[in-house]
Amino acid sequence: MNYFEIFRSLDPSLLALTIMSILVVATVISWHRNKEGFDLSQCIVDSVTGRIAPEKVGYMTVLAIMSWGFIAHVLKNTLTEAYVLCYGSLFVAGRFGSQWLSVKKDLATTTAPTSNQQ
Numbered sequence: 001m002n003y004f005e006i007f008r009s010l011d012p013s014l015l016a017l018t019i020m021s022i023l024v025v026a027t028v029i030s031w032h033r034n035k036e037g038f039d040l041s042q043c044i045v046d047s048v049t050g051r052i053a054p055e056k057v058g059y060m061t062v063l064a065i066m067s068w069g070f071i072a073h074v075l076k077n078t079l080t081e082a083y084v085l086c087y088g089s090l091f092v093a094g095r096f097g098s099q100w101l102s103v104k105k106d107l108a109t110t111t112a113p114t115s116n117q118q
Helices: 003-009 012-033 054-076 081-110
Strands: none
Touching: 012 054, 054 081
């Protein structure tokens, strides 16, 4: 069996997914190595405290699991509109949740009573 026969035996959608995944991973690694502000730790570390943020870890975990499910459904040709809606809603809910937490933290720090107030 030569390389051409191996290439012909591959599923085109799996081949395209593999090539795109390699390109995305290579791009992210290239960005990470470039020290101009992009760091992969930003995906899970709070930029203010420098500690691991549970909400970021949860978001990245759900994103990885849902993306794996999305790819599995595409490859099996069983993708439904409900799954796509749920997948898209994940990003919207994550953004709203992030904004809500940010506003909540800002309000807590700006409206905290001082010892001079009675």
